[in-house]
Amino acid sequence: MITCEALPRESGEPSGPHVIQPGLRRSAKQSEALANELARSRCLTTASDLALDEARQLASNADIHGRIALSCDQKDRALAKIVNTSAPVGAWSRFLDGRLRIPVIGSPLFLVSNPALVIAQCTAGIVGSFPALNARPASQLDEWLHEIREALAAHDARHPDRPAAPLAVNQIVHRSNGRLEQDLQICERHKVPIVITSLGARPELNQAVHDWGGVTLHDIINQTFARKAIEKGADGLIAVAAGAGGHAGSISPFALMAEIREWFDGPVALSGAIATGRGVRAAELMGADVAYIGSAFIATQEANAGQRYKQMIVDSAADDIVNSDVFTGVHGNYLAPSIVAAGMDPAKLGDVEAVKMDFGAGRDEARDKKAWRDIWGSGQGIGSVKEIVPAAELVERLAREYAEACGAAPRLGLRVGDAFATGRAA
Numbered sequence: 202m203i204t205c206e207a208l209p210r211e212s213g214e215p216s217g218p219h220v221i222q223p224g225l226r227r228s229a230k231q232s233e234a235l236a237n238e239l240a241r242s243r244c245l246t247t248a249s250d251l252a253l254d255e256a257r258q259l260a261s262n263a264d265i266h267g268r269i270a271l272s273c274d275q276k277d278r279a280l281a282k283i284v285n286t287s288a289p290v291g292a293w294s295r296f297l298d299g300r301l302r303i304p305v306i307g308s309p310l311f312l313v314s315n316p317a318l319v320i321a322q323c324t325a326g327i328v329g330s331f332p333a334l335n336a337r338p339a340s341q342l343d344e345w346l347h348e349i350r351e352a353l354a355a356h357d358a359r360h361p362d363r364p365a366a367p368l369a370v371n372q373i374v375h376r377s378n379g380r381l382e383q384d385l386q387i388c389e390r391h392k393v394p395i396v397i398t399s400l401g402a403r404p405e406l407n408q409a410v411h412d413w414g415g416v417t418l419h420d421i422i423n424q425t426f427a428r429k430a431i432e433k434g435a436d437g438l439i440a441v442a443a444g445a446g447g448h449a450g451s452i453s454p455f456a457l458m459a460e461i462r463e464w465f466d467g468p469v470a471l472s473g474a475i476a477t478g479r480g481v482r483a484a485e486l487m488g489a490d491v492a493y494i495g496s497a498f499i500a501t502q503e504a505n506a507g508q509r510y511k512q513m514i515v516d517s518a519a520d521d522i523v524n525s526d527v528f529t530g531v532h533g534n535y536l537a538p539s540i541v542a543a544g545m546d547p548a549k550l551g552d553v554e555a556v557k558m559d560f561g562a563g564r565d566e567a568r569d570k571k572a573w574r575d576i577w578g579s580g581q582g583i584g585s586v587k588e589i590v591p592a593a594e595l596v597e598r599l600a601r602e603y604a605e606a607c608g609a610a611p612r613l614g615l616r617v618g619d620a621f622a623t624g625r626a627a
């Protein structure tokens with residue numbers, strides 16, 4: 202008999218550890234009840250606690266809190282799925298249920314995301330987010346979270362029929378970010394429901410977020426980082442594919458998503474050049490739960506970006522995006538016209554001395570200014586951005602296009618499949 206570690210419970214729930222017996226043959230009903238109990242009581246099991254059979258039995262009967270399914274053959278991985286899809290994924294579904302107009306997260310944008318944008322995103326029905334480091338000095342983070350929570354609560358009181366989508370805060374988990382611990386404590390005080398982690402996966406951070414009832418999504422650019430993130434306790438992944446704004450990946454979204462779904466059934470957001478409702482639908486068809494959209498929100502009235510930056514997003518398209526690592530030390534996508542305006546030739550960036558990534562006090566403000574304030578980040582999807590609009594209007598467009606895409610028949614029509622299925626192909 203083994204004892205599961207009991208994590209903090211919802212108020213009113215009985216306390217004390219839960220006891221389960223490994224290897225015990227359970228009926229489907231008993232197994233479902235146990236899976237329910239594990240999820241409800243937020244029990245975690247360790248890899249050695251359950252036999253694969255038991256894991257399979259639990260998983261196959263536990264499609265209660267979202268997506269618990271088993272498709273892998275390794276004991277540890279099977280268990281990792283259960284650990285990662287019990288309580289936290291239940292929380293993820295609960296946060297989003299009835300609160301999303303379309304399956305979209307407005308992604309965190311360094312310098313650009315601010316409370317006004319986040320409030321506009323959440324009240325329009327998509328998850329709004331911002332990097333904690335945008336609040337400067339650090340004490341401002343508490344004020345921002347107060348402001349956002351109050352605005353969302355006021356919205357909910359006015360519109361109980363369409364409550365605001367949840368908020369997410371992005372933490373840069375890079376060793377140079379000296380604010381991380383303090384920022385996390387502030388997020389804990391506000392019980393931030395979703396924490397997005399970038400540039401480093403840490404088990405203790407995931408645990409801290411779970412302890413206050415939140416979920417973590419970690420952004421990754423390949424399978425190695427993806428597996429590491431889940432092993433270290435992240436609840437879900439943000440697949441950053443080729444063409445994304447900021448520190449983009451280089452893998453096609455088709456390949457990235459297909460490979461992730463071979464081993465992971467938890468929450469996945471897909472990012473990279475998505476700026477239309479059809480793109481959001483395509484992300485779903487590729488296996489993502491939500492689309493993760495950044496650059497399109499730079500050209501909104503609420504965004505903290507200069508008019509020239511916003512207009513450049515409107516005026517530019519994929520051909521104007523340059524991929525380089527010279528500005529921050531990591532490969533990212535940038536607007537070529539902003540590189541020209543800063544006095545550099547986008548075709549000769551090889552001559553520019555590369556900088557080292559730094560999110561702390563050692564940050565070179567002069568270089569930093571160049572990298573983010575003068576050299577403007579953007580993904581390849583901005584050809585679809587035709588005007589600067591309020592964020593709610595952008596969400597409205599995405600929702601309209603998404604509905605159309607959901608109802609659209611395949612472009613070739615159904616006769617192709619029909620003919621083959623019935624052997625009537627000419």
Ligand SMILES: Cc1cc2nc3c(=O)[nH]c(=O)nc-3n(C[C@H](O)[C@H](O)[C@H](O)COP(=O)(O)O)c2cc1C
Binds near residue numbers: 308312448493581
């Ligand atoms: C200007 C800019 C700043 C960004 N800053 C951050 C950041 O601070 N943290 C982060 O996790 N991602 C950041 N990103 C990446 C986005 O969150 C997201 O992955 C990306 O924008 C999605 O691709 P898209 O721009 O093509 O929609 C940034 C992207 C851009 C364009």
